[in-house]
Amino acid sequence: xxxxxxxxxxxxxxxxxxxxxxxxxxxxxxxxxxxxxxxxxxxxxxxxxxxxxxxxxxxxxxxxxxxxxxxxxxxxx
Amino acid sequence: xxxxxxxxxxxxxxxxxxxxxxxxxxxxxxxxxxxxxxxxxxxxxxxxxxxxxxxxxxxxxxxxxxxxxxxxxxxxxxxxxxxxxxxxxxxxxxxxxxxxxxxxxxxxxxxxxxxxxxxxxxxxxxxxxxxxxxxxxxxxxxxxxxxxxxxxxxxxxxxxxxxxxxxxxxxxxxxxxxxxxxxxxxxxxxxxxxxxxxxxxxxxxxxxxxxxxxxxxxxxxxxxxxxxxxxxxxxxxxxxxxxxxxxxxxxxxxxxxxxxxxxxxxxxxxxxxxxxxxxxxxxxxxxxxxxxxxxxxxxxxxxxxxxxxxxxxxxxxxxxxxxxxxxxxxxxxxxxxxxxxxxxxxxxxxxxxxxxxxxxxxxxxxxxxxxxxxxxxxxxxxxxxxxxxxxxxxxxxxxxxxxxxxxxxxxxxxxxxxxxxxxxxxxxxxxxxxxxxxxxxxxxxxxxxxxxxxxxxxxxxxxxxxxxxxxxxxxxxxxxxxxxxxxxxx
Numbered sequence: 179x180x181x182x183x184x185x186x187x188x189x190x191x192x193x194x195x196x197x198x199x200x201x202x203x204x205x206x207x208x209x210x211x212x213x214x215x216x217x218x219x220x221x222x223x224x225x226x227x228x229x230x231x232x233x234x235x236x237x238x239x240x241x242x243x244x245x246x247x248x249x250x251x252x253x254x255x
Numbered sequence: 256x257x258x259x260x261x262x263x264x265x266x267x268x269x270x271x272x273x274x275x276x277x278x279x280x281x282x283x284x285x286x287x288x289x290x291x292x293x294x295x296x297x298x299x300x301x302x303x304x305x306x307x308x309x310x311x312x313x314x315x316x317x318x319x320x321x322x323x324x325x326x327x328x329x330x331x332x333x334x335x336x337x338x339x340x341x342x343x344x345x346x347x348x349x350x351x352x353x354x355x356x357x358x359x360x361x362x363x364x365x366x367x368x369x370x371x372x373x374x375x376x377x378x379x380x381x382x383x384x385x386x387x388x389x390x391x392x393x394x395x396x397x398x399x400x401x402x403x404x405x406x407x408x409x410x411x412x413x414x415x416x417x418x419x420x421x422x423x424x425x426x427x428x429x430x431x432x433x434x435x436x437x438x439x440x441x442x443x444x445x446x447x448x449x450x451x452x453x454x455x456x457x458x459x460x461x462x463x464x465x466x467x468x469x470x471x472x473x474x475x476x477x478x479x480x481x482x483x484x485x486x487x488x489x490x491x492x493x494x495x496x497x498x499x500x501x502x503x504x505x506x507x508x509x510x511x512x513x514x515x516x517x518x519x520x521x522x523x524x525x526x527x528x529x530x531x532x533x534x535x536x537x538x539x540x541x542x543x544x545x546x547x548x549x550x551x552x553x554x555x556x557x558x559x560x561x562x563x564x565x566x567x568x569x570x571x572x573x574x575x576x577x578x579x580x581x582x583x584x585x586x587x588x589x590x591x592x593x594x595x596x597x598x599x600x601x602x603x604x605x606x607x608x609x610x611x612x613x614x615x616x617x618x619x620x621x622x623x624x625x626x627x628x629x630x631x632x633x634x635x636x637x638x639x640x641x642x643x644x645x646x647x648x649x650x651x652x653x654x655x656x657x658x659x660x661x662x663x664x665x666x667x668x669x670x671x672x673x674x675x676x677x678x679x680x681x682x683x684x685x686x687x688x689x690x691x692x693x694x695x696x697x698x699x700x701x702x703x704x705x706x707x708x709x710x711x712x713x714x715x716x717x718x719x720x721x722x723x724x725x726x727x728x729x730x731x732x733x734x735x736x737x738x739x740x741x742x743x744x745x
Binding site: 214233234238 | 393396397400401402428430536540547548551552553555556557559560563564565570574610
């Protein structure tokens with residue numbers, strides 16, 4: 179089971195911002211650096227970090243941390 | 256068939272709309288969709304019926320491969336791996352595109368490199384092939400990765416061929432398009448959508464017929480026929496093309512989205528005032544937005560993934576590569592490769608700049624961005640590298656600066672070495688209107704609301720209606736000659 183605390187360091191690293199504290203409702207609007215391109219950096223970093231694989235077509239829609247967490251946990255289940 | 260033709264506006268579009276909603280009114284959903292598919296195929300064949308089998312073949316092939324991929328896990332006998340089927344499917348699409356688009360370019364380069372005299376095949380590029388190939392590659396990727404649920408040939412064929420987007424986008428994703436035809440609310444005519452759709456369509460027509468075609472009259476001679484250009488001729492030729500391309504392509508996109516609305520189908524927006532951009536990252540969030548999304552999702556992400564680690568340097572390399580490929584996708588020629596490479600390099604610089612948290616005054620940022628974009632479009636437009644160099648030479652003042660002879664009285668200019676002539680813009684068939692219009696159009700594109708914002712602010716009152724009718728008639732009365740959209744060549 180992946181938790182928010184486990185996502186946090188990856189977010190901090192990808193967005194180069196040590197002040198990020200994630201909640202389930204964090205979205206791309208809350209993090210300045212989070213745009214469609216860095217979004218890809220983020221999901222690929224999550225893929226590598228948790229040894230999962232997203233489908234390319236579902237990446238653009240993953241703009242909310244809660245959904246992201248649920249999807250990762252579904253993939254790991 | 257062209258959106259900007261009388262037969263489309265007064266015969267094809269009304270007929271298809273009335274037929275579609277009548278069939279839906281009689282609850283003949285399948286017939287209504289078949290009618291739209293049939294209409295889209297007529298729309299495609301209008302240009303050249305010989306390419307109808309090509310697009311039908313492409314649809315059938317991809318639908319079949321997609322179907323096998325979707326059902327693969329339930330198959331009892333698995334003769335080949337799922338990945339092999341997927342790779343064959345994608346490769347076939349890429350090969351088809353290569354055959355029609357890149358073979359002559361390849362032969363030309365082989366000839367130049369080895370001094371051989373292989374004959375060029377002079378293959379005609381089928382309309383829309385670049386677009387229907389990449390939407391279908393995305394479909395195969397999604398089918399392979401388990402994102403495709405719906406399996407219906409009619410819906411699939413309609414998704415690929417739906418005439419508003421078939422020839423030059425906006426680039427659609429099947430997931431956002433296919434369910435829309437099923438929504439109950441979309442099956443009855445919606446007068447508000449029809450009105451807004453018509454408004455957007457006629458704004459697009461105006462942008463194409465009145466603005467873009469006017470600038471074409473200056474860009475075309477400047478790029479294609481003038482043997483050399485003076486300073487102002489070159490700058491006005493390149494600015495004319497930059498403005499032509501924007502008003503042409505965004506006009507086309509407005510018309511496509513507008514037609515979609517008339518059918519209660521929401522197509523994605525392609526432009527958001529790109530010439531207001533204050534950085535090249537910003538530019539690509541505003542210019543050909545559906546292509547940016549496609550490139551980010553289906554090129555950038557897999558390239559990044561293939562590196563197997565995420566560092567800033569890796570992401571920059573992936574950006575550059577993705578833009579290079581996007582350049583090649585636009586056309587077979589070194590000019591397009593350079594164009595893609597330039598944008599890739601500019602994005603890399605912009606990302607480094609942002610990472611270092613450097614700043615710049617807004618106006619300067621806009622000025623650099625716009626001039627970079629304008630210069631990059633010289634490569635995009637020129638038919639050859641020599642053609643591009645000709646325009647750049649003019650812009651750099653290699654052929655001198657010539658101004659209108661009425662300015663001869665300004666001695667300072669004369670002392671600076673400026674020449675004077677009554678025919679100072681003859682190289683681009685220009686006159687005083689050229690620079691006035693270019694300036695006006697540029698100020699308009701940089702400061703005013705774009706068509707999408709204008710339509711959103713549309714109120715159902717007589718004042719707005721009168722403006723729309725004026726724009727519509729102005730556009731309609733100027734549909735005189737056949738004038739293709741620029742993006743049809745890609």
